[in-house]
Amino acid sequence: MPAQTHSVASPELPVSIYGRIGATLGIRSLQSDQDAARLVEKRLSTSVLKSLVQHGLDESEVYELVIPRRTLSHRKARRERLTRDESDRAMRVGRIVALAGEVFGEEERALRWLRKPHRRFMERPPLELLATEAGARLIEEALHQIDDGMYV
Numbered sequence: 588m589p590a591q592t593h594s595v596a597s598p599e600l601p602v603s604i605y606g607r608i609g610a611t612l613g614i615r616s617l618q619s620d621q622d623a624a625r626l627v628e629k630r631l632s633t634s635v636l637k638s639l640v641q642h643g644l645d646e647s648e649v650y651e652l653v654i655p656r657r658t659l660s661h662r663k664a665r666r667e668r669l670t671r672d673e674s675d676r677a678m679r680v681g682r683i684v685a686l687a688g689e690v691f692g693e694e695e696r697a698l699r700w701l702r703k704p705h706r707r708f709m710e711r712p713p714l715e716l717l718a719t720e721a722g723a724r725l726i727e728e729a730l731h732q733i734d735d736g737m738y739v
Contacts, residue, residue: 607685612677613638623682627675630668633659635677642684643698652717653677679723683713686727690734701726 609617612635617623636649636659650656653676654669662669669677687697704710707729716722 604685604689607689608678608681611638611642611685611688612681613641623678627671627678630671631674631677632668633662635669635674635681639677639680639684642688643694644680644684648714649680652680652714679720680717683717683723683726683730686730690730705729 603618605617605619605622608623609615612631614626614631614635617626636653639649639653640646646656650659654662654673661667668674684694684697684701687701688694691697691700701714702712704712708716708725713726713729716726
């Protein structure tokens with residue numbers, strides 16, 4: 588007699604970090620670091636900036652971290668995509684906002700943490716550090732430590 592198999596419904600899997608980053612940037616096809624690199628190389632649409640704002644960033648933060656307002660106006664008027672550097676900065680901001688959202692469970696709490704000065708960052712808000720990849724790595728490390736319950 589063949590062994591019986593039982594069908595067990597698996598719980599819904601959590602949204603992957605790539606899915607969360609993609610949602611933050613309004614990109615559906617983001618599933619890996621390779622996808623992120625490919626998208627940056629192809630240059631992102633300016634619509635990712637609107638998505639960042641929809642996910643809680645102020646326009647002034649986008650102008651500071653990704654692209655100046657005037658430059659963005661020119662890009663939109665000419666229907667140009669972001670440059671690779673601008674795309675890279677947008678991806679970096681999206682990655683950190685998404686990770687913070689995952690760690691804190693909701694975007695509002697995550698953005699509050701990102702905007703609040705912390706002793707660990709020399710009394711600077713983490714969002715300020717996002718201007719560089721090195722700063723983003725410090726924020727990422729802190730978020731992983733918070734997630735693991737080891738934040739100092």
